Amino acid sequence: MIEINAKTREAYDLMHQGTLALAKMERHGIGFDEAKAQTFYVQLSEQIATLEQKIKKSTFYKEWQRSAKTEINIYSDLQLADFLYNIKGYTPTSVTKTGKGATNAEALGHLGIKEVDWLLDIRKLKKARDTYLGSLMRENNSGRIHPHYNLNLVTTYRSSSSDPNFQNMPKRDKEIMKIVRSCLIPSPGFHLMEVDFSQLEVSIAAAYHKDPAMIDYLKHDRDMHKDMAKQIFFLKKFDKNNPYHSYLRKAAKNGFVFPQFYGDYYKPCALNLGQKWGKLQDEEWKRGQGVLVDENTHLSDHLIKNGISSIYDFIEHIKKIERHFWGKRFPVYQEWKETQWSNYQKRGYVDLYTGFRCCAPSKSGSSTLSRNDAINYPVQGSAFHCLLWSVIQLDKQLELHGMQTRMIGQIHDAIVIDVHPDEVNDVVSLAKNIMTKLLPEHWSWINVPLRVEFEMTPQDGSWAEMQGLHI
DNA sequence: GGAACTCGCCAC
DNA sequence: AAACGTGGCGAGTTCC
Numbered sequence: 001m002i003e004i005n006a007k008t009r010e011a012y013d014l015m016h017q018g019t020l021a022l023a024k025m026e027r028h029g030i031g032f033d034e035a036k037a038q039t040f041y042v043q044l045s046e047q048i049a050t051l052e053q054k055i056k057k058s059t060f061y062k063e064w065q066r067s068a069k070t071e072i073n074i075y076s077d078l079q080l081a082d083f084l085y086n087i088k089g090y091t092p093t094s095v096t097k098t099g100k101g102a103t104n105a106e107a108l109g110h111l112g113i114k115e116v117d118w119l120l121d122i123r124k125l126k127k128a129r130d131t132y133l134g135s136l137m138r139e140n141n142s143g144r145i146h147p148h149y150n151l152n153l154v155t156t157y158r159s160s161s162s163d164p165n166f167q168n169m170p171k172r173d174k175e176i177m178k179i180v181r182s183c184l185i186p187s188p189g190f191h192l193m194e195v196d197f198s199q200l201e202v203s204i205a206a207a208y209h210k211d212p213a214m215i216d217y218l219k220h221d222r223d224m225h226k227d228m229a230k231q232i233f234f235l236k237k238f239d240k241n242n243p244y245h246s247y248l249r250k251a252a253k254n255g256f257v258f259p260q261f262y263g264d265y266y267k268p269c270a271l272n273l274g275q276k277w278g279k280l281q282d283e284e285w286k287r288g289q290g291v292l293v294d295e296n297t298h299l300s301d302h303l304i305k306n307g308i309s310s311i312y313d314f315i316e317h318i319k320k321i322e323r324h325f326w327g328k329r330f331p332v333y334q335e336w337k338e339t340q341w342s343n344y345q346k347r348g349y350v351d352l353y354t355g356f357r358c359c360a361p362s363k364s365g366s367s368t369l370s371r372n373d374a375i376n377y378p379v380q381g382s383a384f385h386c387l388l389w390s391v392i393q394l395d396k397q398l399e400l401h402g403m404q405t406r407m408i409g410q411i412h413d414a415i416v417i418d419v420h421p422d423e424v425n426d427v428v429s430l431a432k433n434i435m436t437k438l439l440p441e442h443w444s445w446i447n448v449p450l451r452v453e454f455e456m457t458p459q460d461g462s463w464a465e466m467q468g469l470h471i
Numbered sequence: 472g473g474a475a476c477t478c479g480c481c482a483c
Numbered sequence: 484a485a486a487c488g489t490g491g492c493g494a495g496t497t498c499c
Contacts, residue, residue: 076494076496077494078496079495130492131491134493153490154490156488158489158490159490160491161490162490162491164492168492258487259487261487261488262487264486264487265485265486267486370484370486371484371486372485373488375488376487377488377489379488381489384489412489
Protein backbone atom coordinates (compact mmCIF):
# COMPACT_ATOMS: atom_id res chain seq x y z
CA MET A 1 0.00 0.00 0.00
CA ILE A 2 1.32 3.43 -0.86
CA GLU A 3 0.30 6.82 0.40
CA ILE A 4 -1.58 8.57 -2.37
CA ASN A 5 -0.04 12.02 -2.58
CA ALA A 6 -2.37 13.94 -4.88
CA LYS A 7 -1.34 17.58 -4.95
CA THR A 8 -4.21 18.86 -7.07
CA ARG A 9 -7.96 18.51 -7.30
CA GLU A 10 -7.46 17.12 -10.78
CA ALA A 11 -5.17 14.37 -9.46
CA TYR A 12 -7.76 13.48 -6.84
CA ASP A 13 -10.50 13.34 -9.46
CA LEU A 14 -8.40 11.11 -11.70
CA MET A 15 -8.00 8.59 -8.87
CA HIS A 16 -11.68 8.84 -7.94
CA GLN A 17 -13.16 8.51 -11.41
CA GLY A 18 -10.46 6.03 -12.35
CA THR A 19 -11.38 3.81 -9.43
CA LEU A 20 -15.04 3.89 -10.46
CA ALA A 21 -14.28 3.07 -14.11
CA LEU A 22 -11.93 0.23 -13.15
CA ALA A 23 -14.50 -1.14 -10.69
CA LYS A 24 -17.01 -1.26 -13.54
CA MET A 25 -14.55 -3.22 -15.68
CA GLU A 26 -14.00 -5.54 -12.79
CA ARG A 27 -17.71 -6.13 -12.29
CA HIS A 28 -18.28 -6.87 -15.97
CA GLY A 29 -15.33 -9.26 -16.12
CA ILE A 30 -14.20 -11.39 -19.05
CA GLY A 31 -15.69 -14.60 -20.41
CA PHE A 32 -13.97 -17.85 -19.44
CA ASP A 33 -14.12 -21.12 -21.37
CA GLU A 34 -14.11 -23.55 -18.45
CA ALA A 35 -14.24 -26.70 -20.55
CA LYS A 36 -11.28 -25.64 -22.66
CA ALA A 37 -9.25 -24.74 -19.60
CA GLN A 38 -10.06 -28.12 -18.06
CA THR A 39 -8.90 -29.91 -21.20
CA PHE A 40 -5.65 -27.97 -21.33
CA TYR A 41 -5.12 -28.56 -17.61
CA VAL A 42 -5.34 -32.32 -18.10
CA GLN A 43 -3.13 -32.22 -21.20
CA LEU A 44 -0.45 -30.21 -19.43
CA SER A 45 -0.58 -32.56 -16.45
CA GLU A 46 -0.02 -35.54 -18.74
CA GLN A 47 2.92 -33.86 -20.44
CA ILE A 48 4.42 -33.00 -17.07
CA ALA A 49 3.95 -36.56 -15.79
CA THR A 50 5.60 -38.01 -18.90
CA LEU A 51 8.63 -35.77 -18.56
CA GLU A 52 8.83 -36.47 -14.85
CA GLN A 53 8.91 -40.21 -15.51
CA LYS A 54 11.62 -39.77 -18.12
CA ILE A 55 13.74 -37.86 -15.64
CA LYS A 56 13.19 -40.39 -12.87
CA LYS A 57 14.37 -43.22 -15.09
CA SER A 58 17.58 -41.43 -16.06
CA THR A 59 21.06 -42.04 -14.68
CA PHE A 60 21.19 -38.31 -13.96
CA TYR A 61 18.33 -38.69 -11.48
CA LYS A 62 19.80 -41.81 -9.92
CA GLU A 63 23.13 -40.12 -9.38
CA TRP A 64 21.40 -37.06 -7.92
CA GLN A 65 19.39 -39.26 -5.54
CA ARG A 66 22.50 -41.24 -4.49
CA SER A 67 24.23 -37.97 -3.59
CA ALA A 68 21.49 -37.00 -1.15
CA LYS A 69 20.73 -38.28 2.34
CA THR A 70 16.97 -37.95 1.98
CA GLU A 71 14.41 -38.26 -0.82
CA ILE A 72 15.16 -35.56 -3.40
CA ASN A 73 12.61 -33.19 -4.88
CA ILE A 74 13.32 -32.59 -8.55
CA TYR A 75 11.38 -29.33 -8.32
CA SER A 76 13.61 -27.86 -5.63
CA ASP A 77 15.99 -25.37 -7.20
CA LEU A 78 18.01 -25.35 -4.00
CA GLN A 79 18.65 -29.08 -4.22
CA LEU A 80 19.31 -28.83 -7.95
CA ALA A 81 21.86 -26.05 -7.48
CA ASP A 82 23.60 -28.04 -4.74
CA PHE A 83 23.86 -31.12 -6.94
CA LEU A 84 24.99 -29.34 -10.09
CA TYR A 85 27.35 -26.75 -8.63
CA ASN A 86 28.66 -28.34 -5.42
CA ILE A 87 28.61 -32.05 -6.18
CA LYS A 88 29.04 -32.24 -9.95
CA GLY A 89 31.29 -29.19 -10.06
CA TYR A 90 29.65 -27.24 -12.86
CA THR A 91 30.29 -23.52 -12.81
CA PRO A 92 27.11 -21.44 -12.85
CA THR A 93 27.02 -18.75 -15.53
CA SER A 94 25.48 -16.36 -13.01
CA VAL A 95 24.64 -16.10 -9.33
CA THR A 96 21.54 -14.93 -7.50
CA LYS A 97 21.55 -11.79 -5.39
CA THR A 98 22.33 -13.87 -2.31
CA GLY A 99 25.36 -15.33 -4.05
CA LYS A 100 24.12 -18.84 -4.79
CA GLY A 101 24.56 -20.40 -8.22
CA ALA A 102 21.60 -19.38 -10.39
CA THR A 103 19.13 -21.98 -11.63
CA ASN A 104 17.20 -19.77 -14.04
CA ALA A 105 16.53 -20.90 -17.62
CA GLU A 106 19.54 -19.00 -18.93
CA ALA A 107 22.00 -20.62 -16.51
CA LEU A 108 20.57 -24.15 -16.74
CA GLY A 109 20.34 -23.99 -20.52
CA HIS A 110 24.08 -23.42 -20.79
CA LEU A 111 24.87 -26.74 -19.12
CA GLY A 112 23.73 -28.82 -22.08
CA ILE A 113 22.33 -31.64 -19.91
CA LYS A 114 19.26 -33.24 -21.43
CA GLU A 115 17.60 -34.08 -18.11
CA VAL A 116 18.04 -30.47 -17.01
CA ASP A 117 16.46 -29.36 -20.28
CA TRP A 118 13.49 -31.59 -19.46
CA LEU A 119 13.25 -29.86 -16.09
CA LEU A 120 13.14 -26.53 -17.92
CA ASP A 121 10.37 -27.89 -20.15
CA ILE A 122 8.43 -28.93 -17.07
CA ARG A 123 8.94 -25.51 -15.50
CA LYS A 124 7.32 -23.86 -18.49
CA LEU A 125 4.38 -26.28 -18.51
CA LYS A 126 3.85 -25.95 -14.76
CA LYS A 127 3.92 -22.18 -15.04
CA ALA A 128 1.15 -22.34 -17.64
CA ARG A 129 -0.86 -24.86 -15.66
CA ASP A 130 -0.46 -23.59 -12.10
CA THR A 131 0.11 -19.85 -12.38
CA TYR A 132 -2.24 -19.16 -15.27
CA LEU A 133 -4.86 -21.86 -15.87
CA GLY A 134 -4.91 -22.59 -12.14
CA SER A 135 -5.61 -19.01 -11.12
CA LEU A 136 -8.25 -18.62 -13.85
CA MET A 137 -10.02 -21.78 -12.71
CA ARG A 138 -9.81 -20.70 -9.08
CA GLU A 139 -11.23 -17.24 -9.86
CA ASN A 140 -13.87 -18.54 -12.28
CA ASN A 141 -17.36 -17.43 -11.37
CA SER A 142 -19.95 -19.16 -13.60
CA GLY A 143 -17.95 -18.65 -16.76
CA ARG A 144 -16.64 -15.17 -15.98
CA ILE A 145 -13.39 -13.92 -14.46
CA HIS A 146 -13.24 -10.62 -12.60
CA PRO A 147 -9.61 -9.46 -12.23
CA HIS A 148 -9.00 -6.71 -9.68
CA TYR A 149 -7.36 -3.42 -10.63
CA ASN A 150 -5.58 -1.47 -7.91
CA LEU A 151 -4.53 2.18 -7.95
CA ASN A 152 -3.09 2.27 -4.45
CA LEU A 153 -0.26 -0.26 -4.57
CA VAL A 154 2.36 1.06 -6.98
CA THR A 155 4.96 3.67 -6.00
CA THR A 156 4.82 5.31 -9.42
CA TYR A 157 1.00 5.63 -9.41
CA ARG A 158 0.68 3.00 -12.07
CA SER A 159 -1.99 0.31 -11.54
CA SER A 160 -1.57 -3.31 -10.60
CA SER A 161 -3.88 -6.27 -11.10
CA SER A 162 -4.54 -9.41 -9.09
CA ASP A 163 -6.77 -12.43 -8.53
CA PRO A 164 -6.00 -13.16 -11.28
CA ASN A 165 -3.35 -10.76 -12.53
CA PHE A 166 -4.75 -9.79 -15.93
CA GLN A 167 -1.64 -7.77 -16.74
CA ASN A 168 0.82 -10.63 -17.20
CA MET A 169 -1.03 -13.22 -19.26
CA PRO A 170 1.49 -15.03 -21.54
CA LYS A 171 1.97 -13.48 -24.97
CA ARG A 172 5.51 -13.96 -26.37
CA ASP A 173 5.69 -17.76 -26.12
CA LYS A 174 3.08 -18.63 -28.71
CA GLU A 175 2.43 -22.16 -27.44
CA ILE A 176 1.74 -20.99 -23.88
CA MET A 177 -0.06 -17.89 -25.13
CA LYS A 178 -2.56 -20.06 -27.01
CA ILE A 179 -3.15 -22.33 -24.05
CA VAL A 180 -3.93 -19.48 -21.68
CA ARG A 181 -5.50 -16.81 -23.85
CA SER A 182 -7.78 -19.16 -25.77
CA CYS A 183 -9.65 -19.67 -22.48
CA LEU A 184 -10.46 -15.96 -22.29
CA ILE A 185 -13.38 -15.10 -24.55
CA PRO A 186 -15.80 -12.28 -25.42
CA SER A 187 -19.47 -12.28 -24.43
CA PRO A 188 -21.56 -14.50 -26.77
CA GLY A 189 -21.65 -12.97 -30.24
CA PHE A 190 -19.12 -10.24 -29.33
CA HIS A 191 -15.51 -9.50 -30.33
CA LEU A 192 -12.54 -8.83 -28.10
CA MET A 193 -10.73 -5.66 -29.10
CA GLU A 194 -7.46 -4.25 -27.82
CA VAL A 195 -6.35 -0.62 -28.18
CA ASP A 196 -2.69 0.11 -27.45
CA PHE A 197 -0.85 3.37 -27.28
CA SER A 198 2.27 3.00 -29.47
CA GLN A 199 5.49 3.66 -27.52
CA LEU A 200 3.61 5.55 -24.81
CA GLU A 201 6.36 5.82 -22.21
CA VAL A 202 8.89 7.11 -24.72
CA SER A 203 6.36 9.71 -25.87
CA ILE A 204 5.55 10.83 -22.33
CA ALA A 205 9.25 11.01 -21.45
CA ALA A 206 9.53 13.61 -24.22
CA ALA A 207 7.15 15.86 -22.29
CA TYR A 208 9.62 15.88 -19.40
CA HIS A 209 13.01 16.15 -21.12
CA LYS A 210 11.83 18.04 -24.26
CA ASP A 211 14.82 16.84 -26.27
CA PRO A 212 14.39 18.18 -29.84
CA ALA A 213 16.07 15.17 -31.47
CA MET A 214 13.80 12.73 -29.63
CA ILE A 215 10.76 14.87 -30.38
CA ASP A 216 11.74 14.78 -34.03
CA TYR A 217 11.85 10.96 -33.99
CA LEU A 218 8.40 10.83 -32.40
CA LYS A 219 6.78 13.56 -34.47
CA HIS A 220 7.75 11.93 -37.74
CA ASP A 221 7.48 8.35 -36.51
CA ARG A 222 11.09 7.72 -37.48
CA ASP A 223 12.70 4.39 -36.66
CA MET A 224 15.28 4.82 -33.92
CA HIS A 225 15.86 1.09 -33.49
CA LYS A 226 16.92 0.82 -37.11
CA ASP A 227 19.41 3.67 -36.67
CA MET A 228 20.84 2.03 -33.56
CA ALA A 229 21.05 -1.38 -35.27
CA LYS A 230 23.08 0.17 -38.07
CA GLN A 231 25.48 1.75 -35.60
CA ILE A 232 25.82 -1.22 -33.25
CA PHE A 233 26.21 -3.86 -35.96
CA PHE A 234 28.09 -1.85 -38.62
CA LEU A 235 25.34 -2.05 -41.23
CA LYS A 236 25.91 0.25 -44.19
CA LYS A 237 22.37 -0.05 -45.44
CA PHE A 238 19.32 -1.25 -43.58
CA ASP A 239 16.70 -3.27 -45.43
CA LYS A 240 13.53 -3.69 -43.39
CA ASN A 241 12.46 -6.61 -45.55
CA ASN A 242 15.67 -8.48 -44.80
CA PRO A 243 14.94 -10.94 -41.96
CA TYR A 244 18.56 -10.79 -40.72
CA HIS A 245 18.32 -7.03 -40.47
CA SER A 246 14.97 -7.30 -38.69
CA TYR A 247 16.56 -9.56 -36.13
CA LEU A 248 19.42 -7.13 -35.55
CA ARG A 249 16.96 -4.26 -35.25
CA LYS A 250 15.12 -6.20 -32.57
CA ALA A 251 18.43 -6.85 -30.81
CA ALA A 252 19.22 -3.11 -30.85
CA LYS A 253 15.76 -2.31 -29.53
CA ASN A 254 15.62 -4.88 -26.72
CA GLY A 255 19.34 -5.06 -25.99
CA PHE A 256 20.28 -1.40 -26.15
CA VAL A 257 17.59 1.25 -26.65
CA PHE A 258 15.03 0.10 -24.05
CA PRO A 259 17.59 -0.82 -21.40
CA GLN A 260 19.25 2.57 -21.88
CA PHE A 261 15.94 4.34 -21.37
CA TYR A 262 15.41 2.48 -18.11
CA GLY A 263 18.87 3.42 -16.88
CA ASP A 264 21.09 0.49 -17.82
CA TYR A 265 24.68 1.15 -18.88
CA TYR A 266 27.02 -0.01 -21.59
CA LYS A 267 28.65 -3.02 -19.93
CA PRO A 268 25.57 -5.18 -19.26
CA CYS A 269 24.15 -4.00 -22.60
CA ALA A 270 27.24 -5.19 -24.42
CA LEU A 271 27.35 -8.53 -22.61
CA ASN A 272 23.68 -9.11 -23.32
CA LEU A 273 23.90 -8.09 -26.96
CA GLY A 274 26.94 -10.28 -27.54
CA GLN A 275 25.76 -13.36 -25.70
CA LYS A 276 21.98 -13.38 -25.73
CA TRP A 277 21.25 -11.61 -28.99
CA GLY A 278 24.43 -12.27 -30.94
CA LYS A 279 24.77 -15.85 -29.66
CA LEU A 280 28.49 -15.23 -29.25
CA GLN A 281 29.56 -17.31 -26.28
CA ASP A 282 33.34 -17.18 -26.20
CA GLU A 283 35.36 -14.18 -25.11
CA GLU A 284 37.47 -14.35 -28.27
CA TRP A 285 35.36 -14.80 -31.39
CA LYS A 286 36.15 -17.46 -33.96
CA ARG A 287 35.09 -17.63 -37.57
CA GLY A 288 31.54 -18.75 -38.31
CA GLN A 289 29.94 -17.94 -34.95
CA GLY A 290 26.83 -16.06 -33.93
CA VAL A 291 23.66 -15.16 -35.79
CA LEU A 292 23.72 -14.38 -39.48
CA VAL A 293 23.96 -10.82 -40.71
CA ASP A 294 23.24 -11.91 -44.28
CA GLU A 295 22.80 -15.21 -46.16
CA ASN A 296 26.39 -16.31 -45.63
CA THR A 297 28.06 -14.10 -43.02
CA HIS A 298 28.07 -14.89 -39.33
CA LEU A 299 28.11 -12.06 -36.80
CA SER A 300 31.57 -13.03 -35.51
CA ASP A 301 33.10 -12.68 -39.00
CA HIS A 302 31.27 -9.44 -39.60
CA LEU A 303 32.44 -7.93 -36.31
CA ILE A 304 36.03 -9.16 -36.73
CA LYS A 305 36.08 -7.50 -40.14
CA ASN A 306 35.10 -4.28 -38.39
CA GLY A 307 37.83 -4.57 -35.78
CA ILE A 308 35.78 -6.19 -33.00
CA SER A 309 37.25 -9.59 -32.25
CA SER A 310 36.33 -10.16 -28.61
CA ILE A 311 33.69 -9.30 -26.04
CA TYR A 312 36.13 -6.75 -24.62
CA ASP A 313 36.33 -4.94 -27.96
CA PHE A 314 32.54 -5.11 -28.13
CA ILE A 315 32.15 -3.58 -24.66
CA GLU A 316 34.38 -0.69 -25.75
CA HIS A 317 32.35 -0.36 -28.94
CA ILE A 318 29.06 -0.16 -27.01
CA LYS A 319 30.65 2.25 -24.53
CA LYS A 320 31.36 4.63 -27.40
CA ILE A 321 27.86 4.18 -28.75
CA GLU A 322 26.37 4.91 -25.34
CA ARG A 323 28.47 8.07 -25.02
CA HIS A 324 27.35 9.15 -28.47
CA PHE A 325 23.73 8.21 -27.76
CA TRP A 326 23.41 10.48 -24.73
CA GLY A 327 26.11 13.03 -25.50
CA LYS A 328 25.48 13.65 -29.19
CA ARG A 329 22.08 12.26 -30.13
CA PHE A 330 20.06 13.25 -27.07
CA PRO A 331 22.06 15.79 -25.02
CA VAL A 332 18.96 17.62 -23.81
CA TYR A 333 17.47 14.36 -22.53
CA GLN A 334 20.77 13.66 -20.77
CA GLU A 335 20.74 17.12 -19.21
CA TRP A 336 17.17 16.57 -17.94
CA LYS A 337 18.22 13.31 -16.30
CA GLU A 338 20.93 15.13 -14.36
CA THR A 339 18.58 17.95 -13.36
CA GLN A 340 15.89 15.50 -12.33
CA TRP A 341 18.34 13.63 -10.12
CA SER A 342 19.79 16.73 -8.47
CA ASN A 343 16.32 18.18 -7.92
CA TYR A 344 15.27 14.99 -6.22
CA GLN A 345 18.36 15.08 -4.01
CA LYS A 346 17.59 18.70 -3.07
CA ARG A 347 13.85 18.24 -2.45
CA GLY A 348 13.32 14.60 -1.57
CA TYR A 349 10.47 14.02 -4.00
CA VAL A 350 9.61 13.96 -7.71
CA ASP A 351 6.41 15.43 -9.13
CA LEU A 352 4.31 14.14 -12.01
CA TYR A 353 2.58 16.39 -14.54
CA THR A 354 -0.64 14.67 -13.54
CA GLY A 355 -0.49 16.19 -10.05
CA PHE A 356 1.00 13.34 -8.01
CA ARG A 357 4.13 13.33 -5.92
CA CYS A 358 6.45 10.36 -5.43
CA CYS A 359 8.56 10.26 -2.31
CA ALA A 360 7.99 6.77 -0.93
CA PRO A 361 10.53 4.10 -1.82
CA SER A 362 9.53 1.05 -3.79
CA LYS A 363 12.27 -1.24 -2.56
CA SER A 364 12.23 -2.35 1.02
CA GLY A 365 15.22 -1.36 3.06
CA SER A 366 15.76 1.91 1.28
CA SER A 367 14.12 5.15 2.32
CA THR A 368 15.23 7.10 -0.71
CA LEU A 369 14.79 6.88 -4.47
CA SER A 370 17.74 5.80 -6.57
CA ARG A 371 18.87 7.89 -9.51
CA ASN A 372 17.06 5.63 -11.96
CA ASP A 373 13.91 5.76 -9.84
CA ALA A 374 13.88 9.56 -9.76
CA ILE A 375 14.13 9.56 -13.56
CA ASN A 376 11.73 6.73 -14.35
CA TYR A 377 8.91 7.27 -11.85
CA PRO A 378 7.31 10.41 -13.31
CA VAL A 379 7.40 8.94 -16.81
CA GLN A 380 5.93 5.60 -15.83
CA GLY A 381 3.21 7.18 -13.69
CA SER A 382 2.01 9.85 -16.08
CA ALA A 383 2.13 7.45 -19.04
CA PHE A 384 -0.30 5.23 -17.18
CA HIS A 385 -2.45 8.24 -16.31
CA CYS A 386 -2.90 8.86 -20.03
CA LEU A 387 -4.40 5.40 -20.26
CA LEU A 388 -6.50 5.89 -17.13
CA TRP A 389 -7.90 9.19 -18.39
CA SER A 390 -8.78 7.47 -21.67
CA VAL A 391 -10.55 4.67 -19.80
CA ILE A 392 -12.64 7.22 -17.90
CA GLN A 393 -13.62 9.08 -21.07
CA LEU A 394 -14.39 5.95 -23.04
CA ASP A 395 -16.55 4.69 -20.20
CA LYS A 396 -18.51 7.95 -20.25
CA GLN A 397 -19.01 7.74 -24.00
CA LEU A 398 -20.15 4.12 -23.96
CA GLU A 399 -22.63 5.08 -21.25
CA LEU A 400 -23.78 8.25 -23.01
CA HIS A 401 -24.54 6.44 -26.26
CA GLY A 402 -26.25 3.56 -24.51
CA MET A 403 -23.87 1.09 -26.14
CA GLN A 404 -23.59 -2.59 -25.31
CA THR A 405 -19.82 -2.59 -25.62
CA ARG A 406 -17.93 -2.75 -22.29
CA MET A 407 -14.32 -2.38 -21.31
CA ILE A 408 -13.09 -5.50 -19.53
CA GLY A 409 -9.41 -5.00 -18.84
CA GLN A 410 -6.46 -2.65 -18.82
CA ILE A 411 -2.74 -3.38 -19.21
CA HIS A 412 -0.78 -0.18 -18.46
CA ASP A 413 -0.92 1.24 -22.00
CA ALA A 414 -3.73 -0.84 -23.47
CA ILE A 415 -7.48 -1.32 -23.04
CA VAL A 416 -9.21 -4.65 -23.65
CA ILE A 417 -12.82 -4.27 -24.77
CA ASP A 418 -15.79 -6.60 -25.20
CA VAL A 419 -17.27 -5.16 -28.39
CA HIS A 420 -20.76 -5.66 -29.79
CA PRO A 421 -20.45 -6.49 -33.52
CA ASP A 422 -22.65 -3.54 -34.53
CA GLU A 423 -20.54 -1.13 -32.54
CA VAL A 424 -17.07 -1.97 -33.87
CA ASN A 425 -16.67 1.15 -35.99
CA ASP A 426 -18.07 3.43 -33.32
CA VAL A 427 -15.77 2.04 -30.67
CA VAL A 428 -12.77 2.48 -32.93
CA SER A 429 -13.58 6.11 -33.65
CA LEU A 430 -14.45 6.91 -30.04
CA ALA A 431 -11.23 5.36 -28.73
CA LYS A 432 -9.11 6.93 -31.42
CA ASN A 433 -10.60 10.36 -30.82
CA ILE A 434 -10.16 10.15 -27.05
CA MET A 435 -6.64 8.76 -27.06
CA THR A 436 -5.04 10.70 -29.90
CA LYS A 437 -7.01 13.96 -29.97
CA LEU A 438 -8.90 14.76 -26.76
CA LEU A 439 -6.12 13.55 -24.48
CA PRO A 440 -3.36 15.80 -25.90
CA GLU A 441 -5.89 18.67 -25.82
CA HIS A 442 -6.71 17.94 -22.19
CA TRP A 443 -3.06 17.74 -21.09
CA SER A 444 -1.25 20.38 -23.05
CA TRP A 445 2.12 19.27 -21.64
CA ILE A 446 1.96 16.36 -24.09
CA ASN A 447 4.31 17.56 -26.83
CA VAL A 448 4.37 14.76 -29.41
CA PRO A 449 1.57 13.07 -31.35
CA LEU A 450 0.11 10.01 -29.63
CA ARG A 451 -0.61 6.98 -31.79
CA VAL A 452 -2.83 3.98 -31.17
CA GLU A 453 -3.02 0.48 -32.61
CA PHE A 454 -6.11 -1.70 -32.75
CA GLU A 455 -6.44 -5.47 -32.68
CA MET A 456 -9.61 -7.53 -32.74
CA THR A 457 -10.71 -11.16 -32.63
CA PRO A 458 -13.29 -12.69 -34.96
CA GLN A 459 -16.81 -12.83 -33.54
CA ASP A 460 -16.69 -15.20 -30.54
CA GLY A 461 -12.94 -15.50 -31.08
CA SER A 462 -10.76 -15.94 -28.01
CA TRP A 463 -8.03 -13.61 -26.81
CA ALA A 464 -5.53 -15.89 -28.57
CA GLU A 465 -6.99 -14.88 -31.93
CA MET A 466 -6.20 -11.17 -31.96
CA GLN A 467 -5.47 -9.75 -35.39
CA GLY A 468 -4.24 -6.30 -36.35
CA LEU A 469 -7.06 -3.97 -37.39
CA HIS A 470 -6.03 -1.49 -40.07
CA ILE A 471 -7.89 1.73 -39.50
C1' DG B 472 1.31 -24.00 11.37
C1' DG B 473 1.58 -19.64 9.32
C1' DA B 474 4.47 -15.56 8.06
C1' DA B 475 8.22 -14.10 5.45
C1' DC B 476 11.78 -14.92 2.51
C1' DT B 477 14.18 -16.56 -2.01
C1' DC B 478 14.02 -17.63 -6.68
C1' DG B 479 12.18 -17.78 -11.01
C1' DC B 480 9.14 -15.94 -14.58
C1' DC B 481 5.01 -13.79 -16.76
C1' DA B 482 3.46 -8.85 -18.43
C1' DC B 483 4.31 -3.64 -19.72
C1' DA C 484 26.91 8.04 -7.79
C1' DA C 485 25.03 4.14 -9.86
C1' DA C 486 24.48 0.39 -12.65
C1' DC C 487 17.16 -2.03 -16.01
C1' DG C 488 11.89 0.73 -14.10
C1' DT C 489 6.98 -1.34 -12.17
C1' DG C 490 4.14 -5.24 -10.58
C1' DG C 491 1.81 -10.52 -9.11
C1' DC C 492 2.29 -15.16 -8.08
C1' DG C 493 3.73 -20.23 -7.30
C1' DA C 494 6.87 -23.42 -5.07
C1' DG C 495 10.35 -24.35 -1.91
C1' DT C 496 12.36 -23.10 2.27
C1' DT C 497 13.28 -20.99 6.70
C1' DC C 498 11.90 -18.55 10.74
C1' DC C 499 9.19 -17.97 14.80
